[in-house]
Amino acid sequence: MESTADGLLPIVLVSLSPMDANLEILAAGIHVLDGRIQADRLHNQLFTLPDTPTSLGMEAAGPAEEVAARAVEWIAALVCRAVDRYEWVHQGVIYAERYVFSDTGENLCQMYNPRLPRLGSVKPLSRPGMCAAGGGSKRKASEHRIA
Numbered sequence: 001m002e003s004t005a006d007g008l009l010p011i012v013l014v015s016l017s018p019m020d021a022n023l024e025i026l027a028a029g030i031h032v033l034d035g036r037i038q039a040d041r042l043h044n045q046l047f048t049l050p051d052t053p054t055s056l057g058m059e060a061a062g063p064a065e066e067v068a069a070r071a072v073e074w075i076a077a078l079v080c081r082a083v084d085r086y087e088w089v090h091q092g093v094i095y096a097e098r099y100v101f102s103d104t105g106e107n108l109c110q111m112y113n114p115r116l117p118r119l120g121s122v123k124p125l126s127r128p129g130m131c132a133a134g135g136g137s138k139r140k141a142s143e144h145r146i147a
Contacts, residue, residue, distance in 0.1 A: 011027040011029075011030055011031065011032055011037075012039075012071065012075065013027065013028075013042070014026075014027070014029060014048065014075060014079060015027055016028075016039060016078075016079070016108070016123050018083075018084070018085065018099070021117045023109070024044060024109075025083070025099045025108045025109035026041065026080045026108045026109065027043070028040065028041050028056060028078060029039065029042045029047060029076075030071055031049055035061065036059060036060060036061035036067070036073055036144050037058075037059065037060050037067055037070070038057070038058070038059050039056070039057065039058040039059075039071065039074050040053055040054055040056055040057040040058070040104070041054050041056055041057075055104070055106060058070065058074045066104040071089065077110040080122075081101050081102070081103065082101070082102035082103065083099055083100065083101060083102060083108065084099070084100050084101075084102045085097060085098070086098045086099075086100070087110075090116075093116060094113075095112055095113050095116045096110070096111065096112035096113070097110065097111055097112075097127055098110040098111075120140070
C-alpha cells in the first residue's frame with residue numbers, strides 16, 4: 001500500500017465484501033491527522049479521505065484510550081450493519097445490481113453489465129432509489145450482514 005498524496009496511510013482499512021462475490025462494496029478506514037483520528041469512506045485505490053465527510057464520517061481527539069475506543073466502536077458499528085443486494089432482471093438475466101445499507105438505503109456499490117443488450121437507459125441505475133430500467137424488474141436478492 002502506498003501513501004496518499006498528502007503522505008498519509010490509513011491506520012485501519014475496512015473492506016466490505018459479500019461472501020459470495022469477488023467484489024469490494026465499500027472501502028473505509030481511519031487516518032491519524034495532527035493528533036486526532038478521522039474515519040470515513042476511502043477512495044478504493046488511493047485510500048484517501050473524501051473532501052467532505054460522508055454519513056459514515058467520524059472524528060475524535062483526546063486521550064489515546066478514548067480515541068482508540070471511539071475507533072473500535074466505529075469499526076464495530078460499520079462491519080455489523082446489514083446490507084441489502086438488489087438485482088435488476090430482464091428475461092431471467094441479471095443486468096444490474098446494487099448494494100445498500102439496510103437501515104438507511106445508502107448506496108454502497110452499484111454495477112451493470114454493459115455487454116448485455118441495452119434494456120433502456122442506465123441513468124436510473126445511478127440515482128438514489130434506483131428504479132427498473134427499460135422493461136426489467138427490480139427484486140431484493142438478499143439481506144445479510146457482511147461480518
